[in-house]
Every structure is written in structure tokens, then in C-alpha cells.
């Protein structure tokens with residue numbers, strides 16, 4: 001059985017679950033669960049009231065111009081997503097500090113060439129986006145003794161962390177060595193990671209992108225690396241996924257590539273949120289993790 005169907009039925013065996021495209025009667029569908037759906041699918045269910053993303057990101061739904069306006073959008077936020085993404089970022093920070101990628105290359109050619117690690121005290125990590133993921137990343141880094149700042153549209157506080165608001169972006173960047181992007185992709189954040197941003201970072205500058213590929217202007221990253229405006233990057237998300245085989249990122253030693261695995265949704269854990277939202281939608285109550293379609297996140 002499809003793992004999602006299995007997880008949903010395990011949570012509530014009385015539900016009627018069908019897997020697209022084998023849907024018997026379109027008019028019976030009131031709730032859908034999707035990831036990277038093709039256009040012109042969600043508009044074929046006249047009674048669709050709610051569509052849930054399978055993950056935390058909803059850009060695939062917000063950008064679907066064929067999704068009827070009346071349909072509410074929700075997403076899945078579960079502890080394991082936050083746990084994974086914060087572990088991923090901590091690991092990326094440590095790999096950078098301890099030159100892991102260089103030693104992997106050196107081992108291949110049997111070379112013993114120690115490089116001084118970057119001291120923790122010499123680093124400040126700046127996290128863009130202080131939502132469910134960003135907050136978790138900040139907490140994990142702080143627990144491990146890193147100095148961290150945050151930035152978001154509202155600048156809302158995360159514990160005792162110094163957080164900057166939308167119009168204080170430059171101040172935030174100027175205090176940051178390692179820039180972590182955990183923003184949602186919206187019309188405002190598309191292309192936000194550009195050369196101007198990289199140039200404002202302070203020494204030992206490094207980029208970790210776990211948001212979306214379209215946040216990054218790819219040619220600006222290459223230029224920044226070639227001109228030492230940035231020392232390296234760890235990228236989990238890409239404009240085109242899978243990253244095409246001919247893409248220049250593959251051959252760049254300063255770029256670490258992972259195949260969109262920073263946080264993978266566990267169907268069993270996610271099913272609890274999905275089923276709960278389905279039941280809330282039946283009773284007309286407020287939904288969990290409902291997205292503001294106007295804001296795009």
C-alpha cells in the first residue's frame with residue numbers, strides 16, 4: 001500500500017483515502033494532501049475545501065495558479081522536521097569549521113595536510129527566517145555554543161537571541177559569517193541570496209541554503225566564490241531538482257550538494273496532523289498550520 005495511505009488509515013481506519021490519479025468520483029474529494037502537484041489537477045475537484053502540503057513548505061501550492069481561491073492551504077509541521085533541519089545545519093556549520101570536504105579530497109590522494117579549524121568564538125551564524133524551522137535551528141546552534149542572530153520580516157524575538165527586522169537586513173548581514181537561509185519562497189524572497197548580500201557578510205563567510213533553490217541567484221554564488229566574497233556553500237535545495245547532471249555546482253569543490261534531504265517528512269508522524277486537520281475541516285473549526293495565501297507562507 002502507498003505509505004501515505006497506510007499512515008493515514010493507521011491513524012483513522014474509517015477514512016476513505018484515494019491515491020491520485022486513481023480517484024473514482026472527483027466530487028467526493030473534500031481534502032487533498034500533495035507535494036509538487038502538476039497544474040490543473042486541484043481544480044478538478046469541485047468540493048475541495050482544504051489542501052495540505054506534505055511538508056513544511058507550501059510554495060508549490062501558492063504558485064499553483066490553478067488552485068481555486070476558496071481552497072484553504074495547510075502544511076505539516078512536526079517535531080522530527082525541526083529536529084532534522086537543525087541537525088543538518090549544525091552538521092554543515094561543523095563541516096565548514098573543520099574543513100571536512102577538503103579532508104575527503106585529501107584522503108582520496110593520500111595527502112596529510114592539516115588546516116587550522118575556524119574557532120567557534122570567531123563565528124556568528126545569521127539565520128534568515130524565524131519560523132518553525134529557523135527557531136529550531138537557532139536553538140540547536142545555541143545549545144552547541146554558537147553565537148547566533150536572526151532575521152525575519154517582523155523581527156520577532158526567539159528567546160534571548162538578537163533578532164533583526166525586515167528593514168535591518170544590512171545590519172544583520174554585516175554581523176554574520178555563516179548565513180543560513182530558512183525562509184519560505186515567496187514573491188518577496190525569490191532571489192534574495194544575491195551578490196550584494198554575499199558581499200556584506202563578514203570574514204569566514206559561508207552560505208547554508210535549506211530554504212528553496214529559487215532563493216539563490218546561482219551565477220552570483222559562483223561569482224562570489226570565485227572572488228572570495230564567500231568561502232563556500234552547503235546547498236540542499238535547487239532551482240531545478242534533481243540538480244541536472246551537467247550543472248556546474250557538481251564540479252565546484254567549494255559547494256557541498258545534498259539532494260533535498262535536510263528534513264524529510266515522516267508519513268506516520270505527519271498523518272496525525274493531516275487527519276486532525278481533516279476532522280477540523282469537517283467541523284468547520286480553525287485549522288492547524290493554515291497558511292495565509294496572500295502572504296504566501
Ligand code: NDP
Pocket residue numbers: 055056057058059077081085128129130131132133134151152153154155156166182183184185186188189210211212236237260261262263264297
Ligand atoms: P514559517 O512560515 O514557520 O516561517 C517563515 C519565516 O520567514 C517567518 O519568520 C517569517 O517572518 C519569515 N519571512 C517570510 N517572508 C519574509 C520576508 N519577505 N522577509 C523576511 N522574513 C520573512 O516557515 P518554516 O520555518 O516552517 O519553513 C521555512 C521554509 O523552510 C519552508 O518554506 C521550506 O521552504 C523550507 N524547508 C526546507 C526543508 C528541507 O528539507 N530543505 C524542510 C522544511 C522546510 P515573520 O515571522 O515576520 O512572519
Ligand code: OXD
Pocket residue numbers: 054055056057058263264265
Ligand atoms: C519541506 C521540505 O518543505 O522538505 O518540508 O522541503
